[in-house]
Amino acid sequence: MSADTLPDRLSVNPESPFFNGELLERGIGVRFKGVEKTNVEEYCISEGWIRVAVGKTVDRHGNPLTMKLQGPVEVWIKD
Numbered sequence: 001m002s003a004d005t006l007p008d009r010l011s012v013n014p015e016s017p018f019f020n021g022e023l024l025e026r027g028i029g030v031r032f033k034g035v036e037k038t039n040v041e042e043y044c045i046s047e048g049w050i051r052v053a054v055g056k057t058v059d060r061h062g063n064p065l066t067m068k069l070q071g072p073v074e075v076w077i078k079d
Contacts, residue, residue, distance in 0.1 A: 006075050011042040013063065018042065027078030033071045041066050045073050 010028065011018040030040045032050050041064060042051040050073055053064040 006045075006077065008046050009042070009044040010075075013041065016042070023077075029076045029078050031074040032069065043073050043075060045075065048073055 006023070006028070007018070007020065009018045010020060010023065012024060013019060014021070030037050030043055030050065032040075037050065037052065039052050040050050041053055043049070049068050049070050051066040051068050054067050055065075057065045059065055
């Protein structure tokens with residue numbers, strides 16, 4: 001993967017197999033249905049969905065509860 005190629009799927013949860021700390025430190029922008037989102041927990045470009053946190057609610061493991069939204073996803077590196 002080159003420096004400016006973003007993965008098809010990325011998660012902010014360190015326990016996820018789709019986590020990439022170095023990439024997240026650089027800053028990732030996510031646009032969903034034409035609107036920039038700042039509360040995205042995970043995305044998948046090829047399947048066309050994002051997971052967003054639902055308020056401040058957490059599950060029994062302390063992870064935020066998420067809701068899966070379907071639609072076009074665009075991502076970019078902010079720096």
